[in-house]
Amino acid sequence: MADLPFPDGFEPVGSPLGVGSTAVVWLARRTVDGRVTALKVWRRPLAGARDRERFVREVRRHADLAATSGHLVSYTWAEPDADPPWIAVEPHGRALADVLADDGRPALAEGLVWGHDLLLGLAAVHRAGAVHRDVGVGNVLVHEGRAKLCDLGLSTVQGAATEDRAAGTPRYVAPELSRGASPDARTDVYSAAVVLRDVLGEDLPAGLEQTLTAAASVRSEDRPADAAAFAQRLARDAEELGVALPPPLPPGPRAEPVAGTSGRPARRPARALLVGGLVSGLLAVVVAGAVVLTGGGVLGRGSAGGSAGGSAGPRAVAGGTPSVTGAGTPDAATARADVAADGSPVVLPPATPGRCDQAVTDAAPVARSEVARADGVVVGEVRLFQAPDGGEVCAKLVKPEGSPLRGQETHLALTLCGQGGTCDHDWHAYRIDAGPVVVPAVDGCVSWRVSVLDAAGQWSVRDATGAWSCP
Structure with a gap:
């Protein structure tokens, strides 16, 4: 040589x-x-x-x-x-x-x-x-x-x-x-x-x-x-x-x-993120523990409370290898893409079904946010659950009762990001919901991104983001 x-x-x-x-x-x-x-x-x-x-x-x-x-x-x-x-x-x-x-x-x-x-x-x-x-x-x-x-x-x-x-x-x-x-x-x-x-x-x-x-x-x-x-x-x-x-x-x-x-x-160096208000280029707005979503779809403001949202056929990737967006306040907008550039859905393999109170022991519901409406009907909700000690947050993306997509096999994409920019993902075709996904959190601060494909193969929600309980 x-x-x-x-x-x-x-x-x-x-x-x-x-x-x-x-x-x-x-x-x-x-x-x-x-x-x-x-x-x-x-x-x-x-x-x-x-x-x-x-x-x-x-x-x-x-x-x-x-x-x-x-x-x-x-x-x-x-x-x-x-x-x-x-x-x-x-x-x-x-x-x-x-x-x-x-x-x-x-x-x-x-x-x-x-x-x-x-x-x-x-x-x-x-x-x-x-x-x-x-x-x-x-x-x-x-x-x-x-x-x-x-x-x-x-x-x-x-x-x-x-x-x-x-x-x-x-x-x-x-x-x-x-x-x-x-x-x-x-x-x-x-x-x-x-x-x-x-x-x-x-x-x-x-x-x-x-x-x-x-x-x-x-x-x-x-x-x-x-x-x-x-x-x-x-x-x-x-x-x-x-x-x-x-x-x-x-x-x-x-x-x-x-x-x-x-x-x-x-x-x-990790990209600095401004928190506590609107940030140019970000899609999330944090308002005193409530949620405002912007981006793909007609979006609404969430409310405290929410429900456990148990449903048939969920699949989860909780406990899988997380991705990382960077240090600081979590920003799901920068997590790896779940919709390809040509508009086709990116998928993860389906995993084991579960509920948030199973994925995180005794996790309790803390927030719910409507992610989109179609003809005045909510087609999807992000539901958040928090561990009793506040150290972990779990999320599900649910087609609620009354959603025209409920029971139909349509693509759901859910990314949840928490402490240190760690993210968990579930992207696949589901009849009822996606998740649970679980991330570590500081005082519950998390950010998420969701996409929902309708029965006609069109995105009723695409890359909509939100955050909860962040400073």
């Missing part, structure tokens, strides 16, 4: 993880503190302003995207001016290519988790209006049963002109790209479908087989529109097969795009 460049201040841990024409990927240990990282090392210095601009663009794109999803390998820091230049990212186990080569295909349930994880990471890329362009088993990492997508070096904005439209690993490149078509979300979907086929094999249950066949169709219009739609179909197949998909992994904190020449990771 003497001919491969390696930056000062690091020592390699084993052989390279991957070798390409532009860069080499190593597992490396930083000598100053022993920190182990995955290090993408350029094979030669950057040649002028254009190369440096491309390097910085990749770093910024990676930093922005990885901060939105726990299924993209987290960027930590970079050195464009080093000789050789390098980017450090979070290490996450082994490449899927090596796992398949060494261990063979996993059991169906485990493979479905890996595939769904991959699609959640790719969905974050698509939500940002970008395409990955190099989805393959070499760019999926697996660790402790969970998968993450890596290497955003070829990613680009959807619709952008590119000199090499068919870039990527040949086996996973969508056929239309070799005919001169431009990369888009559906070309990434094709690549992901081939990866899932490599993982799951050929002898599959009928529903899952149909999903993968459509996603890898030579006709791009037959494929799901983007990775979020593909993930939704795969989650449905998993549910039909009795496979419980785990909650999404939480994203890490966003690092500064480029660290200069210090060799040290740089963190962006």
Whole structure:
């Protein structure tokens, strides 16, 4: 490996993880503190302003995207001016290519988790209006049963002109790209479908087989529109097969795009939130413990009290891995999206039914807020419950008696954020309600965001936010 460049201040841990024409990927240990990282090392210095601009663009794109999803390998820091230049990212186990080569295909349930994880990471890329362009088993990492997508070096904005439209690993490149078509979300979907086929094999249950066949169709219009739609179909197949998909992994904190020449990771301070009144850009208004909602739908002011709201068929993700929006007053408006950019619902796998007084022992109702009305009838309510010691708050999103949606299988999205910006989510199609979701809280201060799809497939509520009991 003497001919491969390696930056000062690091020592390699084993052989390279991957070798390409532009860069080499190593597992490396930083000598100053022993920190182990995955290090993408350029094979030669950057040649002028254009190369440096491309390097910085990749770093910024990676930093922005990885901060939105726990299924993209987290960027930590970079050195464009080093000789050789390098980017450090979070290490996450082994490449899927090596796992398949060494261990063979996993059991169906485990493979479905890996595939769904991959699609959640790719969905974050698509939500940002970008395409990955190099989805393959070499760019999926697996660790402790969970998968993450890596290497955003070829990613680009959807619709952008590119000199090499068919870039990527040949086996996973969508056929239309070799005919001169431009990369888009559906070309990434094709690549992901081939990866899932490599993982799951050929002898599959009928529903899952149909999903993968459509996603890898030579006709791009037959494929799901983007990775979020593909993930939704795969989650449905998993549910039909009795496979419980785990909650999404939480994203890490966003690092500064480029660290200069210090060799040290740089963190962006958490965005400061103004509280106690209206904040430009926020949708929540807090009024002395009562609730005012603004945003998608005709919204009303909540009242103290509320009811336990027990109902048939609820599902919950309480106790799952939370996401984090940042420190300070909770702000559900900044939590990860539950509605994709194209308006399709993002879903989490359904989980165990429950009530708030079961999810949080002896939790009592403290507030209820109407989230929207249709023809004068309330179609949804956020119902809040608090632990006796005030340390936790639980929420449900309920289609109350009289709602025209009650009893119909429609998508409900509920995000609840509390102490330290910790958020819990439940996004799926339900007949009665979503939740319970539970977060730690200081004096009950929580923020939420909700979306409700009606029976016609239109959003009667979209990204409506509110807060309760915050200073």
